[in-house]
Amino acid sequence: MSALVQSDQTQLEDIEIALLLEGLYRVYGFDFRDYSPASIKRRILERMRAEKITTVSAYQDCVLHDNACMERLLVGLSVHVTSMFRDPSFYLTFRRKVVPVLRTYPTVRIWHAGCSTGEEVYSMAILLQEEGLYRKSVIYATDISRDVLRKAREGIFPLAAMQEYTGNYMRAGGKHEFSDYYTAHYDNVIFHPALKTNVVFSEHNLVTDGSFNEFHVILCRNVMIYFNKALQERVHNLIYESLSMFGVFGLGNKESLKFTPRADFYEKLDGHDKLYRKVK
Amino acid sequence: MTFEIIVIGTSYGGLAALQTVLPALARDFPLPVVIVQHRGKDSDNLCEFLRRHSALPLSEPNDKEAIAPGRVYLAPRDYHLLIERDGFALSTEAPVGYARPSVNVLFESAAEVYQQHVVGVVLTGANTDGARGLAKIKAHGGLCVVEDPAGAASRGMPQAAIDATPVDAVLPLPEIAPYLNQLCQHEPRSFYAS
Numbered sequence: 001m002s003a004l005v006q007s008d009q010t011q012l013e014d015i016e017i018a019l020l021l022e023g024l025y026r027v028y029g030f031d032f033r034d035y036s037p038a039s040i041k042r043r044i045l046e047r048m049r050a051e052k053i054t055t056v057s058a059y060q061d062c063v064l065h066d067n068a069c070m071e072r073l074l075v076g077l078s079v080h081v082t083s084m085f086r087d088p089s090f091y092l093t094f095r096r097k098v099v100p101v102l103r104t105y106p107t108v109r110i111w112h113a114g115c116s117t118g119e120e121v122y123s124m125a126i127l128l129q130e131e132g133l134y135r136k137s138v139i140y141a142t143d144i145s146r147d148v149l150r151k152a153r154e155g156i157f158p159l160a161a162m163q164e165y166t167g168n169y170m171r172a173g174g175k176h177e178f179s180d181y182y183t184a185h186y187d188n189v190i191f192h193p194a195l196k197t198n199v200v201f202s203e204h205n206l207v208t209d210g211s212f213n214e215f216h217v218i219l220c221r222n223v224m225i226y227f228n229k230a231l232q233e234r235v236h237n238l239i240y241e242s243l244s245m246f247g248v249f250g251l252g253n254k255e256s257l258k259f260t261p262r263a264d265f266y267e268k269l270d271g272h273d274k275l276y277r278k279v280k
Numbered sequence: 281m282t283f284e285i286i287v288i289g290t291s292y293g294g295l296a297a298l299q300t301v302l303p304a305l306a307r308d309f310p311l312p313v314v315i316v317q318h319r320g321k322d323s324d325n326l327c328e329f330l331r332r333h334s335a336l337p338l339s340e341p342n343d344k345e346a347i348a349p350g351r352v353y354l355a356p357r358d359y360h361l362l363i364e365r366d367g368f369a370l371s372t373e374a375p376v377g378y379a380r381p382s383v384n385v386l387f388e389s390a391a392e393v394y395q396q397h398v399v400g401v402v403l404t405g406a407n408t409d410g411a412r413g414l415a416k417i418k419a420h421g422g423l424c425v426v427e428d429p430a431g432a433a434s435r436g437m438p439q440a441a442i443d444a445t446p447v448d449a450v451l452p453l454p455e456i457a458p459y460l461n462q463l464c465q466h467e468p469r470s471f472y473a474s
Contacts, residue, residue: 006420007395038362038389039371080372081380083321086358164321222359225343225370232344254356254370256342 016056017041023064024073030144031207032077034231040077047076071147078145080222083161084119085168087253090221091127092173093273098248099131102216108137111215111242113206114223115141118152119165122181123172124219125195130175134198140213142204153201155191159184206235211242218243221274222252236260240278249276283423283464284397285347285363286311287390289383289413291318291405293433295329297453301403302334302352304457309336311399311464312347314363314390316355316381318405323357330354341368355381362389377409383437387413396421399463401456403427405437411444418445423463425449427456 017040018033025031032040044056051069053059062069085091102108108128115121121141128134143149157165166178182189204212206223218239224232240262243249249266251274257263266276290297294317305313313336319326330352331338338352346367347353353368355361360371361381369389376382383402387410390398400417402410404427418424424447429435431452441447451459 010392010395010420036362036364036369038364038369038392039360039373041392042362042385042389043373079374081374082372167322222370222372225359225372229344229366252343254340254342254359 013041013056016060017044020044020056020060020063023060024070027064028070029208030074031205034207034228035077036226036228039226043076044073047073050076074145075147078116078143078148080116080226082116082119082222083168084157084165085123085172085174086120086221087273088168088171088173090172090250090253090273090275091123092171093270093275094250095127095131095173097269097275098217099127099133101246101248102133102137103131105216106136108133108217109213109215110137110139110217110219111213112139112141113204113218113220113239115143115149115152115201117148118155118201119157120219120221121152121199122155122191122195123169125199126169126174126181127172129195137198139199140215141199141201144203144205144207146203149201149203153196155193155196156188157182157191159187159189162189206238207231211238213242214244215242215247216244217248217250219250221250222255224255225252233261236262240265243278245278247278249278250274251276282397283311283399285390285394286313286399286401286460286464287363287387287417288313288315288401288403289387289405289410289437290316290403291379291383291407291409291434291437293404293406294318295326296433297403297427298330299333300453301457302330302336302338304454304461305335305352306461306465307335309350309461309464312349313352314347314355314361314386315352316361316383316386318379318381318383318407318409319357321358326357327354341370343370344368355386357381360385362386363393364389365393377407379407379409383410384413388416391416391420391422394422398422399425399460401425401427401460402437402441403453403456404432404434406434407436408440410437411440414441414447415445418447423448425451425456425459428452 265280269275340356429438
């Protein structure tokens with residue numbers, strides 16, 4: 001196939017994907033139109049391979065007419081793969097710089113926006129428990145996908161991952177044995193239900209839904225990397241509006257507040273670990 | 281043919297290979313160079329290490345960072361690195377072929393955006409990552425360069441790439457940087473000047 005034909009085909013595919021996303025929004029209300037294009041295209045093409053469909057137009061037919069096909073696409077578009085205590089130094093900094101402030105509050109409201117399958121929610125629950133803050137805290141863990149929330153609620157993770165997580169936990173300043181927090185069962189472990197007594201798992205769509213409370217801490221790590229710049233701006237505004245004065249905002253290691261409309265409204269808690277405090 | 285971006289993928293043995301390639305790039309190299317080196321989840325110091333061996337400024341890009349010419353970009357640990365029209369994008373999608381970052385993910389996204397203006401380079405590695413991505417670069421009219429498997433620290437990745445697509449050049453490691461310098465010396469740097 002010649003280069004020219006390939007480039008034409010790329011262009012055609014981009015148009016088809018825009019049409020598919022428009023249809024997905026208008027028929028089902030899920031708005032992926034402002035998602036970052038490279039990764040969304042990859043995931044759509046991946047779903048198509050799994051469904052054995054060769055053109056995006058044919059796939060659109062399937063998605064718009066078959067609810068189950070749409071649900072599978074939604075899962076494919078929503079899942080990202082994280083780990084417990086991902087970037088341990090983030091949690092270590094949280095212990096050292098944020099926990100002392102939270103101690104002075106009568107209650108602590110935390111929003112974990114885009115919590116996926118819950119690994120980082122359980123990490124935060126463990127941290128708060130070790131710091132004696134869990135009982136007065138509520139963690140609102142939200143995601144767009146019902147499917148990943150169901151998994152997050154279960155708190156069941158593969159046993160094979162525990163070695164890595166144990167290392168992360170220790171480097172994150174963990175104070176006990178990591179295995180104290182789960183019970184192994186064949187190839188999986190289940191985290192102790194006490195860790196989720198103060199966690200509210202709930203559907204929330206960062207693209208279309210508004211603010212639903214005022215929080216002392218908002219974590220939105222490696223979620224906005226899937227959005228284009230316009231949508232990132234919207235979400236930055238939403239987070240700013242949902243954060244109390246001097247509230248703390250946590251981003252992923254390779255995300256930056258620089259060049260966002262709210263950059264001047266925060267100060268860095270720790271430059272390396274992407275923790276910010278709202279000061280205006 | 282004008283080229284606009286160089287993408288390089290490597291795995292086992294890549295650290296040593298990059299220590300040969302990066303110092304030998306021309307100081308006025310006119311294109312961005314983007315590297316996926318397979319790396320562990322806690323490989324925090326790789327960027328600093330390679331920076332010491334690079335003729336050009338080297339960094340791990342942030343999400344949505346603009347791609348600048350004459351710079352080397354290293355895919356950060358535990359993320360896929362993708363190329364978009366207006367810059368880099370990161371992703372925490374599942375590892376591809378056990379790898380995150382994945383060479384294929386970088387190469388395929390580069391081919392999508394830059395079409396025939398991509399140069400793809402596969403260096404040493406003990407798996408097959410990069411082969412599918414290099415084939416896509418080729419299919420879009422880009423240029424494919426592979427380290428000679430005979431001399432590579434690990435022949436797996438170069439051989440898989442050669443098997444997957446008719447590559448344009450198979451070169452011993454020390455000749456790769458001079459080849460890229462030659463290839464790109466007439467590229468107009470002003471194209472990117474901001």
